[in-house]
Amino acid sequence: MTLIEPRPWPTGTAPAAEFCGEDERMTVMASFDLDALQGDDELARIARFAARLCKVPTATVSLVESQRQRFLARKGTDLEETPRSTSFCAHTMTQADILEVLDATQDPRFFSFELVTGEQHLRYYAGAPLISSEGAPLGALCVLDNEPREHPLDEFQREGLLVLAEAVKRRLQAHRQANTADFALKDSAARVQFVLDSVPDIAWSAAPGGKFDFFNARWEKVTGLPAPANVDEWRDAIHPDDYADTLSNFAGAVQNADLFEDEWRLRQADGSYRYVLSRAIPSSDDPQTARWFGTLTDIDDAHRISQERELLAGELAHRIKNIFAVIMGLIALHARGDKTIEAFGEMLSGTIRALSRAQEYALKIDQRIEDQLKALLGVLTAPYGVTEGKAVEISGDDVKVGRRAATPLALIFHELATNSAKYGALSTQAGTVAISIKASDDMVSINWVERNGPPVERPEDGGFGSRLVTMAVKGQLGGSIKHDWNPGGLRTTINVSGERLAE
Numbered sequence: 001m002t003l004i005e006p007r008p009w010p011t012g013t014a015p016a017a018e019f020c021g022e023d024e025r026m027t028v029m030a031s032f033d034l035d036a037l038q039g040d041d042e043l044a045r046i047a048r049f050a051a052r053l054c055k056v057p058t059a060t061v062s063l064v065e066s067q068r069q070r071f072l073a074r075k076g077t078d079l080e081e082t083p084r085s086t087s088f089c090a091h092t093m094t095q096a097d098i099l100e101v102l103d104a105t106q107d108p109r110f111f112s113f114e115l116v117t118g119e120q121h122l123r124y125y126a127g128a129p130l131i132s133s134e135g136a137p138l139g140a141l142c143v144l145d146n147e148p149r150e151h152p153l154d155e156f157q158r159e160g161l162l163v164l165a166e167a168v169k170r171r172l173q174a175h176r177q178a179n180t181a182d183f184a185l186k187d188s189a190a191r192v193q194f195v196l197d198s199v200p201d202i203a204w205s206a207a208p209g210g211k212f213d214f215f216n217a218r219w220e221k222v223t224g225l226p227a228p229a230n231v232d233e234w235r236d237a238i239h240p241d242d243y244a245d246t247l248s249n250f251a252g253a254v255q256n257a258d259l260f261e262d263e264w265r266l267r268q269a270d271g272s273y274r275y276v277l278s279r280a281i282p283s284s285d286d287p288q289t290a291r292w293f294g295t296l297t298d299i300d301d302a303h304r305i306s307q308e309r310e311l312l313a314g315e316l317a318h319r320i321k322n323i324f325a326v327i328m329g330l331i332a333l334h335a336r337g338d339k340t341i342e343a344f345g346e347m348l349s350g351t352i353r354a355l356s357r358a359q360e361y362a363l364k365i366d367q368r369i370e371d372q373l374k375a376l377l378g379v380l381t382a383p384y385g386v387t388e389g390k391a392v393e394i395s396g397d398d399v400k401v402g403r404r405a406a407t408p409l410a411l412i413f414h415e416l417a418t419n420s421a422k423y424g425a426l427s428t429q430a431g432t433v434a435i436s437i438k439a440s441d442d443m444v445s446i447n448w449v450e451r452n453g454p455p456v457e458r459p460e461d462g463g464f465g466s467r468l469v470t471m472a473v474k475g476q477l478g479g480s481i482k483h484d485w486n487p488g489g490l491r492t493t494i495n496v497s498g499e500r501l502a503e
Helices: 022-030 041-054 155-198 217-223 240-256 300-335 339-363 372-384 403-423 464-476
Strands: 058-064 068-075 081-083 099-101 124-131 137-145 202-207 211-215 260-267 273-282 292-298 392-396 432-440 443-451 480-486 489-497
Touching (some): 022 137, 041 137, 041 155, 058 124, 137 155, 240 260, 240 273, 260 292, 273 300, 372 392, 403 443, 403 489, 464 480
Antiparallel strands (some): 068 081, 099 124, 124 137, 202 292, 260 273, 273 292, 432 443, 443 489
């Protein structure tokens, strides 16, 4: 927050009419916090120098309030205030220039004032007006003597008194500016504190060295515990089974000034525990000087729902796997004894096995956070030597795969792998298949390249499997497929959108 200091009121200019009303003037006066300036050293030095400059025994910095004038600084008098009704400075502050009275007993405005008729025996007065930056009259820097004068101040003294009055105004304005900035800072801090105390998360901060110095109100409300001052004092708030691991993780983050994220169980005020997502960020990448800012977000409901879904997915996968097994058993049973039907049954069973693997993968896909397409292709081509002998190698970009895309991908690559095992590279011991994935913009290109296999030729008519692959690519994935029947080995390029793959 930047506060722009207003320009001072021009010297030699009368106060602004709109601030000469008493209500408006006192509003401005209140903004200076005059009590804090009482006896101010800088103002006292100005008063002392004004007295020397004008060769008088007394000088004051006088601020005129509604019922009195108070002397914020003074030289040569023990008075701290006088009634406004007998104030010379109340007249001075409405002027554009210095008000000078050579002999008060001869001036009809002042001869009856108590300061003149009483024991103060005031005779000589000269005052420079003090006007706020808005144009509100405040008071005067004045010099006083109990002896009358025959001659007014000379030009040097007048100029000097005006310069000193400017210094007084700058001191008053600086004090007000500091108060305004301090108030704004406190107000901003109060608003931030209100926001932090209102959010549902627990928020905290820590100084370098692991000294925790701030927790919002949610900490005590949720845990019923005092705010921990160091890492050891977190022990009472973290589930005993989680404490060591999360402490180790946090220590590692602090040591390297890395982002921290972990899940653990937080003790509640009633003694129960709930899962929270604990996050923290360092203020810099220097472990020695970094401050830490963190939050604890309650994720217990989501965590329990996730656990229930995992159990449900596991049960569903088991049941679907059993269904696929029953279907394959029925196919084998009905195809037994007829070689033609047996060949078709084996092909159909192989396709169903591929679908079973894809379905099992899809039901667990939420647990996978990387290499999703490569992982699925690894599952589908596992029977053909991905892990043993490296007959099939998978490389390229990581691409997200959704549940809907898993089934057509299973049909496509099962068909490619089966044909390769029967007629292509995978039918020989030295043959290999390289699958590469390239993602650009929203398109994903998957290349299937066979090497070291027997010569291949374009079939005269595409069989059922080929038509099934084409339908899966175009109909379900919205893409295209191209076969290159290179004598050295089949090359197949499949282009689909990344968005369709992620569905």
